[in-house]
Amino acid sequence: MSLKIQFSKFDLECGTDEAGRGCLAGPVTAAAVILPHTFKNHLLNDSKQVSKANRTLLKSVIQSEATCYAVKHVYESEIDKVNILNASIKAMHLSISHLEMEPQYIIVDGNKFKPYKNIPYNTIIKGDSKYLSIAAASVLAKTYRDLYMEKIHDEFPMYNWKKNKGYPTKEHRAAIKKYGITKYHRKSFRLLPEQYQLEF
Numbered sequence: 001m002s003l004k005i006q007f008s009k010f011d012l013e014c015g016t017d018e019a020g021r022g023c024l025a026g027p028v029t030a031a032a033v034i035l036p037h038t039f040k041n042h043l044l045n046d047s048k049q050v051s052k053a054n055r056t057l058l059k060s061v062i063q064s065e066a067t068c069y070a071v072k073h074v075y076e077s078e079i080d081k082v083n084i085l086n087a088s089i090k091a092m093h094l095s096i097s098h099l100e101m102e103p104q105y106i107i108v109d110g111n112k113f114k115p116y117k118n119i120p121y122n123t124i125i126k127g128d129s130k131y132l133s134i135a136a137a138s139v140l141a142k143t144y145r146d147l148y149m150e151k152i153h154d155e156f157p158m159y160n161w162k163k164n165k166g167y168p169t170k171e172h173r174a175a176i177k178k179y180g181i182t183k184y185h186r187k188s189f190r191l192l193p194e195q196y197q198l199e200f
Helices: 052-065 076-082 084-097 132-153 170-179
Strands: 013-019 028-034 068-074 105-109 121-124
Touching: 013 084, 013 132, 028 084, 028 132, 052 132, 068 084, 068 132, 076 084, 105 132
Parallel strands: 013 105, 105 121
Antiparallel strands: 013 028, 028 068
């Protein structure tokens, strides 16, 4: 099934999506993208279905061919304050607010969102596998966040964030058990199984 371009009748329709919601460390990252009606790319899909090499290619294509785009992080301290759902929505709002053109309509991956200004919106479950602008946002959010995690990996290489990107892998949790936590870990998350105690 090929992805659709638009959901609404508006020319400036923005797709938005986030990456990193389920991670134990690092920010949640969201992107907002407005694509031209003429945009086509056979590689573009939900970022989870696209190889790293193709995501890198798509990042360049999206950035050069999008009408406009923006990517924003919301960091661990804010996630711990407001919870991951609110932080994810905040990241989406921030990315939309930094677009060079204000959208006339917003389509959101998933089923949770809060109104942004008075712009009409729709939430779409698995929207990143249905609409090109959401898929493009998912690719940008994923690639930007991965680059951030690879950068902070050098500061704390024992957690192997360049590979696991902060997700709760066995390796990541074993490193937390052995070395404790860093300033990049989300203290409001269950970082280890309950039988282990962590000192924050």
